[in-house]
Amino acid sequence: MAGSHEMRRVSDCVWEIPKTRGMRVPGRVYADDRLMRHIAKEKAVDQVANVAHLQGIVGASLAMPDIHWGYGFPIGGVAATDPAKGGVISPGGVGYDINCGVRVVASKLTHGDVRDRIPALVKQLYRDVPCGLGSHGAIGKLGRKDLDDLMVEGAAWAVKKGFGTDADLDHTEEGGRLRMADPSKVGKRAIQRGLDQVGTLGSGNHFLEIDVIDEIYDDYTASAFGLEKGGVAFQIHSGSRGFGYQICDDYLEVMQKAVRKYAIELPDRQLACAPVESPEGKRYLAAMACAANYAWANRQVMMALTKRAVAKVLKSSESALGLRLLYDVCHNIAKLETHTREGREVTLCVHRKGATRAFPAGHADVPDAYRAVGQPVLVPGDMGTCSYVCVGTGAAMRETFGSTCHGAGRVMSRAKAKRAAAGRNLEQEMSERGVFVMAEGKRTLAEEMPEAYKDVTEVVDVMERAGIAKRVVRLRPLGVVKG
Amino acid sequence: MAGRARHMAERPEYTEIEHTADVGMELTARDERSAFEKAAACMFDLVCDLDTVGDTWREMVRVEARADDLQNMMVRWLSELLYLFETERVLMSSFDIVGMDEGVIRAHVAGEAFDPGRHAVKAELKAPTYHDLRIEEDGAVWSVRVIFDT
Numbered sequence: 001m002a003g004s005h006e007m008r009r010v011s012d013c014v015w016e017i018p019k020t021r022g023m024r025v026p027g028r029v030y031a032d033d034r035l036m037r038h039i040a041k042e043k044a045v046d047q048v049a050n051v052a053h054l055q056g057i058v059g060a061s062l063a064m065p066d067i068h069w070g071y072g073f074p075i076g077g078v079a080a081t082d083p084a085k086g087g088v089i090s091p092g093g094v095g096y097d098i099n100c101g102v103r104v105v106a107s108k109l110t111h112g113d114v115r116d117r118i119p120a121l122v123k124q125l126y127r128d129v130p131c132g133l134g135s136h137g138a139i140g141k142l143g144r145k146d147l148d149d150l151m152v153e154g155a156a157w158a159v160k161k162g163f164g165t166d167a168d169l170d171h172t173e174e175g176g177r178l179r180m181a182d183p184s185k186v187g188k189r190a191i192q193r194g195l196d197q198v199g200t201l202g203s204g205n206h207f208l209e210i211d212v213i214d215e216i217y218d219d220y221t222a223s224a225f226g227l228e229k230g231g232v233a234f235q236i237h238s239g240s241r242g243f244g245y246q247i248c249d250d251y252l253e254v255m256q257k258a259v260r261k262y263a264i265e266l267p268d269r270q271l272a273c274a275p276v277e278s279p280e281g282k283r284y285l286a287a288m289a290c291a292a293n294y295a296w297a298n299r300q301v302m303m304a305l306t307k308r309a310v311a312k313v314l315k316s317s318e319s320a321l322g323l324r325l326l327y328d329v330c331h332n333i334a335k336l337e338t339h340t341r342e343g344r345e346v347t348l349c350v351h352r353k354g355a356t357r358a359f360p361a362g363h364a365d366v367p368d369a370y371r372a373v374g375q376p377v378l379v380p381g382d383m384g385t386c387s388y389v390c391v392g393t394g395a396a397m398r399e400t401f402g403s404t405c406h407g408a409g410r411v412m413s414r415a416k417a418k419r420a421a422a423g424r425n426l427e428q429e430m431s432e433r434g435v436f437v438m439a440e441g442k443r444t445l446a447e448e449m450p451e452a453y454k455d456v457t458e459v460v461d462v463m464e465r466a467g468i469a470k471r472v473v474r475l476r477p478l479g480v481v482k483g
Numbered sequence: 484m485a486g487r488a489r490h491m492a493e494r495p496e497y498t499e500i501e502h503t504a505d506v507g508m509e510l511t512a513r514d515e516r517s518a519f520e521k522a523a524a525c526m527f528d529l530v531c532d533l534d535t536v537g538d539t540w541r542e543m544v545r546v547e548a549r550a551d552d553l554q555n556m557m558v559r560w561l562s563e564l565l566y567l568f569e570t571e572r573v574l575m576s577s578f579d580i581v582g583m584d585e586g587v588i589r590a591h592v593a594g595e596a597f598d599p600g601r602h603a604v605k606a607e608l609k610a611p612t613y614h615d616l617r618i619e620e621d622g623a624v625w626s627v628r629v630i631f632d633t
Contacts, residue, residue, distance in 0.1 A: 042503055069503040071614030071630055096609040096632045133530070133604045134569050134597065192570050203607035204633050242569050245609045245632075249562050252613070256555065269554070269613035413501040414606070414633065443605045483607075 005049045007040065013065075013466045017045060022267070023052035028060040030405075032462050035065050038411050038454060047074040050267045054079060055275070056087025058341060058348065062400055064355050065462040066409030066454060070095075072270030075354035075410075078403045080339065083276035083349055088264070089284060090273035091255060093351030094334050096248040098288055099295035100206075100239030101330035102378040103172075104389060104475075105303055106225075108322030109232035109314075111212045114478070117313060118210060118436045122479040124309040125208055129302050131201035131483040132440030134242075138199025139163075139301060147194055151183045154293030155300040155328075158198075163304035164325075170367045172328040173357060176296040178335070182286035187250045190287075194243030194294060199301035201238050203441065203483035205448060207383065208306065209235040211475035214386075221391050221472045224373040225326060233475055234310070234323075235387060236302050237380055239332065244291035251284045276336075276349045285334070292333060299328060326389070327376035331356045331406035339401055350401045358392030358404040358469045366392075377469050381408045381456030383448060383482065384433050387475040388460045395467035404469040408456035414447045421446035430480070439482035448482060495524040495533050500630060506606050507615075507630035518618065518625040519588065520578040522557060523564055526611070527575050527594075529631070530568075531602045536576040538593035542567070550586030553618045560588055561611040561629065572597045606633055 007015045007029070015036060017027030027048040031039055039045060044067050051073055052061035058080050067076030072092030081087025114121065130138050139161075142150070150157040155169055155176025169176050201208060213231045216222045227233070240247075258274035258281075259266060266272065274280035303325065307318045314321065334351045341348075359366050361374040370376060377390040385408075396402050412420070426445045430437045439445040463469045500507030508525050512518035527533060544567070548559040564575060575594035582589040609632040617628035 044503075071505060071612040071632060075504050132599065133607045134572060189566055189570075193566070203604070204609075246566070249610050253559075269616070272613070410503045413503050414506055415499045415501055440599075441604045441606075443603075447606075 005045050007045065013462045017049050019052070023049055024054070025052050025057050025060050027052050027063070029063040029067065030462055030466055030468070031065045032458065035454065035458060035462060039067055042069040044069045044074040048077065050271060051077055051079050051093070053267055054081060054088050054090065054271065054273060055264060056081040056083070056085045058082050062403070064403070064405040065459045066354065066405045066407055068409045068411070070353065072268055073351065073353040076405065077353045078351065078355045078400055080348040080350045080401045081276065082346060084346070086275050087349055088273035089276045089281045089334055089349050090271050090351065091248050091251045091284060092270045092272065093353050094248065094288060095332040095353050096245040097239035097332055098244035098248060098291035099330040100332040101295060101299065101328060102235060102237045102380055103299050103303060103328035104326040104378050105234040105306065106227060106324055106326045107232050110230050111232060114210065114232055118479040120313050121210055121310060122436050122438050122481060124313045125306060126438045126481045128309040129201055129208055129305050129481065130199070131481060133203045135200040135202060135483070136196040138305065141196040142198060144191065147191060148183045150198065150297050151186065151290035151293055152181050153177060155296040158297045158300035158304070163301045168300060168325045170369070171325045172296060173330055176300065176328065178289035178292045180286055181289035181293050183290055185283045185287040186247060186290050190243050190246035190250065193246050197241040197243065198298055199305060200241060200298070201302065201481070201483045202241055203444060206238045206483045208302070208481040209383070209477050210479040211235060211387065211477055213473050214476040215474035217471040217473065221373045224370060225376055225389065225472060227389065227473050233326070234306055235380060235475070236299055236306065238299060238302065240291040240295035241298065243294050247287050247291045251287060254280050254284065288334065292330065295330065296328065327378060329356050329378050337402070339397070348401065350403070352403055354406050355403045356406045357402055358396040359402050360392045360394045360397055377404055379405060379407060379456065379460055382450045382453040383437065383477055383480045384430055384435055384450035385456060386477070388456065389472045389475065390460065390469040391472050392469055393467060396469060400468055404463045405459050408453035408459055410452055411454045412452040417447045417449060417452040418443060420451065421449055435477045436479045437482065444482050495521065495528040497525040500628070502630055505630050506608065506633045507628065509628045512625045512627065513623060515625060516580045516583060518627050519557065519560055520580055522561065522627050522629060523578045524576070526561055526564065526608065529606055530608060531574055531604055533576050535602055536574045537595040538577050539595050540573045541591065541593045544590045544592045546588040548586045548588070554613060554616050556586060556588065557616065557618050557627070557629065558611050558613060565608060565610065574602060608633055
């Protein structure tokens with residue numbers, strides 16, 4: 001199972017895969033010794049090397065420390081291509097769950113306010129935010145016109161429908177809307193799947209979590225983010241649901257044909273792609289943007305449902321509880337962004353497949369409220385350990401196209417996790433750790449148990465040592481809803 | 484109904500692949516049609532134990548793929564069934580392929596409405612992927628390997 005590529009350590013936390021066998025650029029993996037031992041055991045390194053074959057890739061094929069074996073791209077992979085030099089876009093570099101992402105909702109609540117109400121809160125959230133396989137019906141089935149508007153407007157559509165406020169949009173990556181969205185590029189099947197899944201969590205590793213801020217690492221930035229020790233926050237992790245999966249599936253077909261049309265050679269069919277500037281590339285970008293916007297609308301609606309549920313249980317109002325969106329990031333996406341290469345500003349197509357944007361202080365795309373300190377970077381860990389809010393840096397812009405890790409990263413296969421969980425009461429184990437969990441599927445709980453993941457602290461530590469993203473606060477889970 | 488009888492004799496026997504992020508299956512079958520039928524049954528068994536799924540819902544399924552590309556046919560076939568599962572909310576348990584010509588698969592499919600209270604979900608499969616996909620014939624044995632995004 002181990003990768004076949006040579007790895008060369010180039011600094012404390014950076015390893016290089018030298019350019020060989022059709023690679024256009026080297027590979028670069030961020031990891032310490034311990035994480036590298038995990039990474040080297042599986043095929044993820046080969047996948048980093050495979051991505052380096054993509055036409056028009058610039059710099060290096062990058063992997064964040066939460067890298068693990070995916071399909072096509074590794075999870076935790078970042079690749080930027082130059083459209084002006086025939087650079088390609090690959091749906092496999094985005095994934096099926098287009099704009100899977102995380103949002104963190106901060107509050108004025110303290111741990112003491114909710115200490116005895118966690119089971120009640122989790123039960124209410126479980127009732128009000130549909131979760132699990134094929135979950136639907138959060139807000140009633142949409143009509144076609146509404147879905148068309150949603151595809152174009154993203155999170156703003158949800159705000160228009162009464163789910164949140166305009167202030168939320170300022171605190172969402174890209175304002176919760178990619179402007180290149182074109183509903184005419186989305187197929188009928190995706191439309192069919194998208195009509196009644198807005199506002200639903202889904203299954204797998206998606207979750208809704210109640211956390212307490214139990215550690216502050218950077219007082220100044222935490223204060224700019226409005227986060228205090230002992231404060232309560234809510235995390236929502238979900239994406240574009242069946243709508244996004246179908247768009248990825250449909251465009252993989254388009255790209256399979258494009259690979260033949262443009263005579264593109266690839267080491268893995270799942271990397272199928274087309275030049276960004278080709279008709280196929282443009283169509284995919286327009287359709288992918290619709291799915292990205294769908295995901296932002298989805299998380300926006302879920303946040304509104306979450307706020308209402310919390311206010312109901314605590315018999316208060318959302319404003320009195322100070323519930324406000326800290327930030328929303330996407331970690332499965334391809335975007336056209338401006339980056340500096342060899343002293344010149346260029347537009348690159350940056351694929352982040354299980355990686356988070358991490359823009360620094362002063363960047364125009366960081367909202368006004370945070371521009372002096374940098375973009376909040378949300379890094380969820382496993383349900384029993386902790387998560388981090390970090391902040392982007394200038395080094396990220398120079399080294400990783402403004403990207404960092406997106407989570408802990410799996411270390412155990414789902415099948416192995418299931419075996420390890422056999423005969424155990426995971427809900428009880430979580431409860432003993434002080435985390436109240438409700439899950440739609442028992443298997444999900446087994447697959448998502450803490451030991452199935454790398455230690456998120458180690459992952460975040462590597463990014464900090466490499467200077468890519470700095471820790472700001474730690475979130476410790478109190479209650480979790482799993483799909 | 485010879486095809487149906489042939490399928491009913493088969494069990495969704497497969498090996499689950501140790502893939503870190505996703506779920507995969509490896510299986511063998513005695514011919515091309517069986518390989519496609521069994522892959523479908525095993526895929527649904529990854530979602531929910533097939534012993535708990537009846538066959539009161541019936542549908543004729545038609546899938547178009549590239550005739551010269553078995554991998555494409557397998558991905559399209561499984562994708563179509565997952566699409567039907569999500570949009571019709573039916574779990575499928577029985578697959579009888581009645582035609583595989585020029586890249587067009589026609590099959591009688593049976594299953595029952597998904598009931599979350601009765602059907603224990605084991606995994607949500609987003610889609611079958613081309614990554615490490617294998618569909619090969621070696622003498623009288625067809626080997627199939629599919630990794631799904633979950």
